[in-house]
Amino acid sequence: MKILHVDASSKFHQWSNSRALGRYFIEQLQHKGVELEIDYLDVTEDVQPHISAEFVQATYTPQAQRTDRMREVLAESDALCQRVMAADALVCAMPMYNWTIPSTFKTFIDNIIRTNVTYSLHEDGSITGNLGDKKVLFVTTRGADLGEGSPFANMDAMTPVLRNTFGFIGVENPWFVDAQPLQFSDEAAREAGLKKAREELDAVSEEWAMSLVSADVIVA
Numbered sequence: 146m147k148i149l150h151v152d153a154s155s156k157f158h159q160w161s162n163s164r165a166l167g168r169y170f171i172e173q174l175q176h177k178g179v180e181l182e183i184d185y186l187d188v189t190e191d192v193q194p195h196i197s198a199e200f201v202q203a204t205y206t207p208q209a210q211r212t213d214r215m216r217e218v219l220a221e222s223d224a225l226c227q228r229v230m231a232a233d234a235l236v237c238a239m240p241m242y243n244w245t246i247p248s249t250f251k252t253f254i255d256n257i258i259r260t261n262v263t264y265s266l267h268e269d270g271s272i273t274g275n276l277g278d279k280k281v282l283f284v285t286t287r288g289a290d291l292g293e294g295s296p297f298a299n300m301d302a303m304t305p306v307l308r309n310t311f312g313f314i315g316v317e318n319p320w321f322v323d324a325q326p327l328q329f330s331d332e333a334a335r336e337a338g339l340k341k342a343r344e345e346l347d348a349v350s351e352e353w354a355m356s357l358v359s360a361d362v363i364v365a
């Protein structure tokens with residue numbers, strides 16, 4: 146299984162919970178006998194450019210009519226789309242920043258949502274996402290508890306943006322493991338939040354491994 150593993154925490158690596166949980170998930174898959182090829186991307190170091198006027202013009206110009214300059218402007222995004230399309234699964238680990246996704250992950254999204262690459266625009270104006278064959282897991286870490294009943298429950302602008310943007314390119318049922326509360330709480334609640342997240346990651350890794358067994362990719 147080829148995984149594009151994306152990290153988006155701006156913390157020093159050794160202190161990052163989302164990085165640790167993403168790694169934990171990959172290790173669980175390996176322990177279950179899943180043979181992995183990992184393509185690793187740290188969007189805080191390999192930062193994608195913001196959408197520019199030239200990018201917009203180039204992306205809306207049909208491929209055959211693009212100038213050399215347009216092709217140059219799109220080259221980095223093209224390469225990133227290739228990495229996404231080449232993967233069987235995406236594991237994206239990120240903290241909540243100001244109630245939503247980190248801006249580095251937003252620029253990643255901006256660079257991989259491309260007409261007639263990751264989604265197809267048909268003559269009648271309808272759209273088909275092209276990533277429907279991929280498993281996608283989002284591991285998110287939050288300082289507060291945004292679960293049901295919490296005073297922060299209505300503040301989650303992270304889950305909708307991930308669900309909608311990836312849904313647009315064909316990812317209908319991504320997995321979410323949300324570790325919370327990891328900051329605005331006492332030590333016991335932090336530990337409980339991490340433990341629950343690890344248990345949920347165990348379950349998702351089991352599900353992914355079993356789907357490969359039923360597809361005859363690995364032997365049970």
Ligand SMILES: Cc1cc2nc3c(=O)[nH]c(=O)nc-3n(C[C@H](O)[C@H](O)[C@H](O)COP(=O)(O)O)c2cc1C
Nearest residue numbers: 154161162163240241242243244286287288289327
């Ligand atoms: C700049 C910044 C903004 C943050 N904004 C929020 C927020 O809006 N809501 C929240 O629950 N936690 C917020 N946090 C806390 C982080 O989401 C939390 O500590 C998370 O566990 C960090 O993940 P990491 O260890 O992988 O970096 C913020 C942290 C930072 C550094």
